Each structure stands twice: as C-alpha cells, then as structure tokens.
Amino acid sequence: MELLTATESWTARRRRASELLEAYPHAAEMLGLYLALLDAWEPGLERLRERPPAAGEVAAAAVRELLPAVLEATLAAGPKVLGEAALRRFHEADLEGLVDGWLAGEELPTVDRYLARAAAGPVLEAMPALARTQPAVADDRHCPSCGGLPQLAYFGISGESLVSAPRRLLCSRCNQSWIYPRLVCAACGSEDTGRLPIYSDSERFAGLRVDACEVCRRYLLTVDLPKDPAAVPVVDELVAIPLDLFARERGFQKITPNLMGF
Ligand SMILES: [Zn+2]
Numbered sequence: 560m561e562l563l564t565a566t567e568s569w570t571a572r573r574r575r576a577s578e579l580l581e582a583y584p585h586a587a588e589m590l591g592l593y594l595a596l597l598d599a600w601e602p603g604l605e606r607l608r609e610r611p612p613a614a615g616e617v618a619a620a621a622v623r624e625l626l627p628a629v630l631e632a633t634l635a636a637g638p639k640v641l642g643e644a645a646l647r648r649f650h651e652a653d654l655e656g657l658v659d660g661w662l663a664g665e666e667l668p669t670v671d672r673y674l675a676r677a678a679a680g681p682v683l684e685a686m687p688a689l690a691r692t693q694p695a696v697a698d699d700r701h702c703p704s705c706g707g708l709p710q711l712a713y714f715g716i717s718g719e720s721l722v723s724a725p726r727r728l729l730c731s732r733c734n735q736s737w738i739y740p741r742l743v744c745a746a747c748g749s750e751d752t753g754r755l756p757i758y759s760d761s762e763r764f765a766g767l768r769v770d771a772c773e774v775c776r777r778y779l780l781t782v783d784l785p786k787d788p789a790a791v792p793v794v795d796e797l798v799a800i801p802l803d804l805f806a807r808e809r810g811f812q813k814i815t816p817n818l819m820g821f
C-alpha cells in the first residue's frame with residue numbers, strides 16, 4: 560500500500576515550499592511565486608466547487624475564476640519580466656483560446672503556457688472528472704486520464720519494509736499519476752538500460768535525480784520519497800534547476816517544462 564501520493568493536500572505543498580525556500584536560495588523567487596499561486600487559486604476553486612463547470616467549459620471557467628488572481632500573484636511575487644509579459648498577454652490575448660490550446664496539448668510560447676497552466680491546471684486537479692477525455696495518444700507514456708505528458712516520476716513509500724513502491728509518473732496537465740516501469744524511458748519507451756543514464760547530486764538534492772535517455776535525448780526528474788520522505792514531488796521538482804542545467808548541458812531536453820518554465 561502506498562502511504563504517500565503526489566496529490567498531498569495543499570497544506571503539505573505550502574509547508575514544503577516554505578522549507579525549500581529556506582534551503583535553496585537559488586529557487587527563492589520561484590517558490591515565492593508558487594506560494595502566492597497556492598493562495599491565489601483557492602478562492603476561485605471554492606467558487607467552482609459550488610458551481611462546477613461542464614466539461615466543455617473548463618477554459619471559460621479557468622479564465623473567469625482563476626486567471627485574474629493568477630495575474631495578480633504573478634505581478635506581486637513573480638520575476639518582473641514574467642509579470643510584465645503576463646500583464647501584456649492578459650490584455651491582448653484570446654485567453655480562452657489560449658487555455659483551450661493548452662488543454663489540447665498545443666505547443667505555446669512560454670508566457671502563454673504559464674498563464675494557461677496556472678489558470679486551468681488547478682481546475683483539472685480539483686475536478687478530475689473534467690480532465691477525463693479520450694486521449695489523442697493512448698500509451699503508458701501519456702496520462703491515462705487526459706493524455707498529458709509526464710511532468711516527473713516519483714517513487715512512493717511502501718507500507719511494507721521489503722517491498723518497494725512502484726514508479727509513478729505524474730501528469731503535467733491534470734496532476735493524476737500512473738504506474739510506469741522502473742527501467743524504461745518515460746519519453747520513448749526505450750528499455751536499453753545501457754542508454755538510460757541517471758544523474759544526481761545527492762549532497763544538494765537527496766531525493767532528486769535526472770532520468771535521461773540517450774535514444775531520444777529526453778529526460779525527466781525523479782523524486783525519490785524513500786530517500787527524502789519530506790519531499791512533495793510537485794514542489795521539489797521546482798527546485799531542481801541545477802540538475803536541469805546539468806542535463807541540458809549534456810544535450811538532453813526535458814519531456815515537458817514545469818509550471819515555472821524549467
Ligand atoms: Zn492528465
């Protein structure tokens with residue numbers, strides 16, 4: 560039985576983001592923005608829980624109920640460049656079209672992707688029924704619920720001492736997780752273990768590592784909860800920038816960037 564999942568309460572996310580903020584000055588701005596977003600999401604989600612949108616209305620609901628607060632949080636706590644660009648797009652862009660594009664898996668410019676994901680991601684997570692679609696690609700390298708790409712992999716904590724918990728992938732779109740084999744590339748499915756290098760910096764990041772693939776040149780981060788039981792995968796993944804840079808210098812590209820664009 561798995562005792563910890565990646566969908567811990569937001570209390571755990573707040574606690575972890577505050578802890579990491581102390582421990583990793585390099586990620587302070589990003590974690591500050593993440594904490595501001597957690598506060599910004601809550602009132603809009605409360606309103607949506609009272610009057611849940613229909614399946615086709617996710618973009619309209621996210622733009623109406625969450626996006627204004629997301630913009631405010633970004634201006635208050637985010638990097639200045641991001642805040643200015645977000646403000647510009649908020650006034651210029653077809654915001655519902657932009658969120659619909661993100662929901663459909665379109666490649667979007669960085670700021671558009673940030674706005675769409677920050678507004679619609681929490682809606683899909685809070686109301687999983689809205690995320691359920693007929694995925695365009697149905698394989699185990701895409702979310703079985705919405706067809707999204709994996710943001711990260713994690714190992715949970717097994718309740719039984721001799722049994723290790725399965726590897727899971729966490730969806731970048733709706734935050735559902737699914738079981739995925741341990742020694743298989745999460746991007747291309749290669750099982751050639753000689754070409755699946757792992758990079759870690761266990762002194763700085765006890766529970767984090769890079770799982771890369773020399774076949775497709777992609778990578779993702781793995782959060783190893785047995786090595787760092789206090790970790791909250793979706794928050795810890797945000798502080799791994801030095802590991803991201805290490806992987807990029809070696810010519811690997813992340814399967815999909817995280818909310819903050821890394
Ligand atoms: Zn999903």
Ligand SMILES: [Zn+2]
Nearest residue numbers: 744747772775
């Ligand atoms: Zn691969």
